[in-house]
Amino acid sequence: MAITAEEFLKTAKKASKLDAFRDDIIKLKQAKVSNKEILRFLAMNDVHTSASNLCYFLKNLQNELAKSVINTPKTTETVQVKTATQIKPPAEAPTVQEKNNSVANRPAFLGRQMSSI
Structure with a gap:
């Protein structure tokens, strides 16, 4: 009988010494x-490998961990938030239109009068 692809991959895949x-x-x-x-x-543990091999191992490890995080279901919590129904400005506060029309908010050249030449 022939071997299945899964069985072949188990035997063909070489395990890393870093595993x-x-x-x-x-x-x-x-x-x-x-x-x-x-x-x-x-x-120190008698495992000798190159820096590039370690980087490759770390990259694959990072991808493996990212996949497991993506596939992990997240639980959700219901949060109740109280909202204000009406906000009233103080009576003495200037309106937006009054603020925009004030002399302090005008560019300097609009507030000055030209002197006669």
């Missing part, structure tokens, strides 16, 4: 540790 340190790498990145320091951490 064993996935959780540790996530912790280090969350702690804002540089990639250079992560490479040093991996070397």
Whole structure:
């Protein structure tokens, strides 16, 4: 009998040596540790890889985590908000039209009179 595509992918997909340190790498990145320091951490654990391989691993990890966040259902909460039904300005407050017509809001050249030449 022939092999299915799923079975083939399981055998064909080469596991990364960084997969064993996935959780540790996530912790280090969350702690804002540089990639250079992560490479040093991996070397201390007898895992030697290139900076570009670590970047590739991190990019794939980021995409994987982003997909899981997108597919996670979010719960919603109902919030009641009280709104004001009517807002009255104070009686002594100037209206918008009065503010726009005041001398203080006019450009300087409109408020001056030309002196005779």
